[in-house]
Amino acid sequence: MADQSVFRITKELSELQKNSDLSLAVACRDIDVRNVKALIIGPHETPYEFGFFEFAFKFNKEYPRKSPQVTAITTNGGRCRFNPNIYSNGRVCLSILGTWRGERGEEWSAAQGLESILLSIQSLMSSNPYENEPGFEDANEPSDKKNQKDYVQKIRHETLRVSVIQRLEEYLKIGLDGAVTTPESSKEDYDLDMDTIEDESSTPFEPFKDLCKRRFLWYxxxxxxxxxxxxxxxxxxxxxxxxxxxGSNNTMEGKFNYSELERRLHGIKKALDAETEAWAVEGLAAKSKDTTVAVNLQRQFEQIVEFFKRSGTAHNLELVDGNPFVWVLTYFGKPMTNLDGGLFRARLFFSPRFPEEQPRIKFETRLFHHRIAADGTPCYVVPSTRREDVKTHIEAIIEALEEDHPPYDPRTLVHPEAFKLYWGSPEDRRVYNRRLRRSVQQSME
Incomplete structure (x- = not known):
């Protein structure tokens, strides 16, 4: 039975990690598949929009006959109740988990699993979470309307403050005064060959750190x-x-301070940009020591350059100052499209900890495009099985640029103005196309 449950959990984890879902992520230590961490990114047009909400799953030996135990981690140290059904102590109230009374047929069954639980939790993160309160059907008007609006306002504020800003500040070691502190251990990280195996028991398990940093740049x-x-x-x-x-110990208390949140957001963006630039310096040190990552990136660069030559593509690739951790891609716009004739430069930054830390790309040539953020960060996805293959990253970026009929997906909302025009009325789309063409023409000037 125990082996069967481990097999089932492993299979579910693998399927979730393979499907490149843009709003769900799961991870566990290799030695402990019964303890899983999960991340839900808050849905668009809700007060949870693009927040990072973490949950811990503990699977017993009777899984899938019995449901796992699920605990919300993003609670601001037990001080923040993010939903009528997600308590400040971490309790998640769902009928399929047996933590809430549900209708007949809503209880747990072996046909359900990790993904169905995550989707159920995600469905709680609605545009009007007040509706999740059991007595909502009997609510009185108009005071209840005001409560609904007030509830949305404070969830929106705390989503930004707790799930986004606090999380990123912890990852980046930013204090409340905005100062960045660098732990002594991390200063020498790039001096080590990446073949060195760390002691997992002494290393904090933070599987979503890189994902959240990259998504912060998207959103x-x-x-x-x-x-x-x-x-x-x-x-x-x-x-x-x-x-x-x-209740007294299960609430969301506080005061609004959006001016302070804005200051801290700017600080995170500045720290992330500085971290990305620092990779180039770390990379030169790694190159001088012939680390595994430096040799691997140099080899991949040479192979992709050779592929471009063989395939007759116009795109060009070069290293900055011979540094295998900083590449420049020159992309030539696809003929017979709105990008036709354009010449766009993008800089690819690689970490000495690649592929654990994924590349960060920034278009240096301005391009008004719904898949490129205002600062030049492209929104693209690669399968988890291909994360270490740089050619796959480049192809995914080009595919995102050239996609003719992409499906509507608010999770790719990285340039709000361009996104709104692209998915708006026919007249909005014409305005979008004109602005895209103008940026293409400016790229040639």
Whole structure:
């Protein structure tokens, strides 16, 4: 039975990791598949939008006959109740988990699994989470309407403050004063050959650190837009309104301070950009020591250059100052498309810890495109099985640029203005095409 449950968990983890879902991620230490960490990225057009919400899954030996135990980790140290069904102590109330009374047929069955639980939790993160409160059907008007609005406002604020800003500040070692501290251990990381095996028991398990950093760069402009929206609705210093269902130890207390959140967001962006630039310096040190990663990136660069020559592609690739950790891609716009005639330069930065830390790409040539953020960060996805193959990254970037009929996907909302025009009315799309063409023409000037 135990072996069967491990096999089932391993299979579910593998399937979730393979499908490149842009809003769900799962991970576990290789030695412990019964303890799984999961990340849910808050859905678009909800107060949870693009927040990073972490959960811990503990699978018993009777899985899948019995459901796993699920605990919310993103609670601001037990002080923040993010939903009527997600308590500040980490309790997740769902009928399929047996933690909430449900209708007949809603209880757990062996046909369900890790993904169905994650999707159920994600469905709680709605545009009006007040509706999840059991007594909602009997709610009174109009005071209840006001409660719903007040509840959305404070969840939106705390999603930014706790799930995004606090998380990224911890990853980047940014203090409340905005100063960045570099732990002594990390200063020498790049001096080590990456073949060195770390002691897992003494290393904090943070499987989503790199993912959250890259997604922050995707959604940075959306976070700023959320702040502008919040500033228009509430004043700094205004206290949160307590909801009727919030108890003394199971609530979300605090005050609005969007001005402070804006300052901290700018600080995170600055620190991330500085970290990316620092990779180039670390990379030269790694190159001088002939580390495994440096040799691997040099070889991949040479292979891709040779592939471009053989295939007759116009795209060009070069190293910056001979550094295998910084590449420049010159992309030539595809003929007979809106990109036709364009000449775009993108810089690819690699970490000495690649592929654990994925490359960060930035277009240096301005391009008005719904898949490229205002600062030049492209939104693209590679399969988890191909994360170490740089050619796959380059192909995925080009595919995102050239995609003719992409499916509507708000998880790729990295340039709010371009995204809104692209998916708007026919007239909006014409405006989008004109602005894209103008940026293409400017790239040739």
């Amino acid at each position: 940075y402009d959306s976070y700023l837009a959320t702040i502008q929206k919040g500033m228009a609705e509430v004043k700094d210093g205004q206290p949160f309104v307590r909801m009727p269902f919030e």
